């Protein structure tokens with residue numbers, strides 16, 4: 001199915017301008033942006049039209065495609081199934097796969113101890129709250145409450161988690177959608193995008209994301225860059241689409257615009 005190209009005029013113009021740059025970087029958040037949010041985090045998959053558009057863009061000259069996710073690189077590779085050559089930032093910027101031999105995330109002894117404390121503390125909190133569960137991650141853990149009955153109770157469980165984590169040295173907190181994460185390596189998606197920019201030297205960067213941690217990514221955009229917030233909520237992004245399935249139209253328009261520009265410049269024989 002062809003993705004819908006229905007979108008507001010300001011976004012369409014911004015995308016056409018973005019697509020005209022010689023070298024572009026398209027950086028995408030995964031959950032809630034490329035993939036719909038789902039109850040079980042292991043069931044998240046790219047919206048098929050998004051996956052197709054990402055694969056098409058990854059094959060174009062002058063285009064770098066990247067995922068910038070809170071997920072571990074392992075989970076991101078398994079669930080997002082990025083196309084060959086895609087660059088990956090995981091764990092909110094703490095893990096990187098820029099296509100070269102990069103050392104994996106290595107924790108110091110103190111960080112390893114703090115991570116262990118984070119996991120056991122959050123497991124205790126989750127044990128008292130039916131529906132809550134803990135995702136173990138390379139730099140910490142995430143307490144999930146999407147399946148806790150009722151928003152208010154879910155909020156109370158997260159609050160309990162925050163209070164318990166405040167007693168652990170070196171445990172940094174990150175709030176997300178129905179999730180509280182605690183990490184021992186402080187990194188942001190902004191740093192991830194800055195690393196990607198240094199690696200790919202684009203003339204312009206597009207970043208799309210839906211969650212509060214994505215605001216760090218929007219904050220490092222400048223000049224000809226383009227930020228797209230997916231869904232509701234306050235944002236520093238300049239543009240907005242309603243839901244993950246609308247991303248396909250955005251990506252498709254960029255691909256279309258670049259193909260049109262190439263055929264215009266191709267010499268006729």
Ligand SMILES: O=P(O)(O)OC[C@H]1O[C@H](O[C@H]2O[C@H](CO)[C@@H](O)[C@H](O)[C@H]2O)[C@H](O)[C@@H](O)[C@@H]1O
Nearest residue numbers: 030031037038039041069070071146177178179
């Ligand atoms: O930066 P992202 O790629 O958006 O990753 C952020 C977190 O996403 C996952 O949790 C979120 O998505 C789940 C699946 O839809 C949903 O059940 C959960 O409520 C959301 O918070 C993932 O599990 C986390 O590790 C990521 O940090």
